[in-house]
Amino acid sequence: MVDAFVQEFLRSFDDSHYPDDFLATYEAIECFAHNEAGETLLVKDRQSGHYYVAKCYTDKALLSHTTENELLKNLHHPGLPAFIGEYHNDEMLCVVREYLEGITLDQYAVENRLSEERILSIAKQLCDILTYLHSQKPPVIHRDIKPQNLIIDTHGTLRLIDFGISRVFDEAAREDTIFFGTKNFAPPEQYGFSQTDSRADIFSTGILLCWLLTGESDTKTALSKITNARLRRIIKKCTCFSPEKRYSSAVKLKYALINVDGHRLKMALRWGYSCLACILFLCIGFYLGRYTEFSPAVSVSSGVTFREPLIEQAVRLMLQKQNDEPITENNLTNVTELYIFGDQVVRNCDEYIAVGSHMAKSDGMVKKGNLTTLEDLKKLKNLKILNIALENISDLTPLSNIHTLEQIDLKHNPVEDVSPLASMNSLRELYLFETRVSDLSALSGCPMLKNIDVGKTYVTSFSAFKGINNLKNLSLKQAPIKNLIGIEKFSQLEQISLSNVADGNLSSLMKLPQLRDVDLDEDLRPAAQKDLQEAKFSITYS
DSSP, X not given: OHHHHHHHHHHHOOOTTSOHHHHHHEEEEEEEEEETTEEEEEEEETTTOOEEEEEEEOOHHHHTTOOHHHHHHTOOOTTSOXXXXXXXXXXXXXXXXXXXXXXXXXXHHHHSOOOHHHXXXXXXXXXXXXXXXXXXXXXXXXXXXXXXXXXXXXXXXXXXXXXXXXXXXXXXXXXXXXXXXXXXXXXXXXXXTSOOOHHHHHHHHHHHHHHHHHSOOOHHHHGGGOOOHHHHHHHXXXXXXXXXXXXXXXXXXXXXXXXXXXXXXXXXXXXXXXXXXXXXXXXXXXXXXXXXXXXXXXXXXXXOOOSOHHHHHHHHHHHTOOTTSOOOHHHHTTOXXXXXXXXXXXXXXXXXXXXXXXXXXXXXXXXXXXXXXXXGGGGOTTOOEEEXXXXXXXXXXXXXXXXXXXXXXXXXXXXXXXXXXXXXXXXOEEEOTTSOOOOOGGGGGOTTOOEEEOTTSSOOSGGGGTTOTTOOEEEEEEEEEOXXXXXXXXXXXXXXXXXXXXXXXXXXXXXXXXXXXEEEOXXXXXHHHHHOTTOOSEEEEO
């Protein structure tokens, strides 16, 4: 049934108005939404096969007002979709973002009987996302919070989407120049009464909370149906006509939600008294410890500390912890991936690639980071994927005892010595593009190592890979290779990329029985036409 729907959509899909580079990169799979302003598509990357969402704007008035692409480029939070790219022509702007698996909150509410506790959990997660948005400089105001713009994934985690009408707060502006929003969920100021600020999102959150509890978005009729008096007061305060009377921040709203149950207040008081008692006993113990030979029996940990702020940010992003929340050693066992590119911390491979594409374009979106040591990584005992690019890392010694590592990407770093990685039995992929390495033979003891990128390095010959016999994919783009002598020893090679071969002899490639794909620089075309006429593998030039 789904395949039939997709086929029908593809048959009726008119691509004549779309930017050419957008169509060259993505294949339209499904139309999620369509209106006079444009449409939202599910698209598939033609090369990687990954799915993304494309917001395609056609409304001429909206094209000059939408800032979704500019906002998403600079936002990095687990509760928000990652920006992937943008494409435009005279008729259309296409903003491509991460595809979030899950269902919208309105569908989730229909399919599940939500308890008050679950509703409060959803509202508090939204407060965390809004706290991040509103803390940007200048603050980012979403302006269209509603059930259809909230996704619940399989783990019950909330994600906020659709930044098509979002804006940054401008202190100098007296009112919004154009109205956007959703009836009932939009605050009065979005209708032109005044400029919207972060309290506009507080209003919409109050309406959302009312809707989750009653199924209605009109507070005039719905509030009387809410039996919890504290929740009624919270919703009333959120949805006051005057922004000055609402909660001034999402932090304060979350605090009110945490304390919505009177019993929790009593428990907090009991906890407070218990803490006072503990402090009293600690003081007594300290006093005794000073004047006897006994040591205090209890110590209080303030959490793990980090030497490198960027690594701490990346860890917090993966753990979904705010800056004021302590991180324990037990928390760190849950960190299996880490992504940092220059001055930007991201949460997954797609975002990492997207940031890298900005570097390739030299559009100023990414700057070199200031990481100088990997010492903090010693604490991450279960790390599997480590991607840290465009920093000042040269010493890999801190990685030597992380035996869980499967993928390491350290491109654009001044790395010279890879010997600290020598005993990594799980290492499968190593990316060292534009580093200072010249010899990788120390990695001969890495039995799983199959993919290596040492493009734009100091590698000059295949003796640099001595003993790495299971290589399947090797990239040597922009590396000063003298010749291909010894390449036949790597009989498992399936793919290879080359830019420079000083002696111009490519005939040794014919000795590789598993070779399927060869990527050559255009300058090597004459040599390939001479030496590889009978090749059974594919050859591409770039």
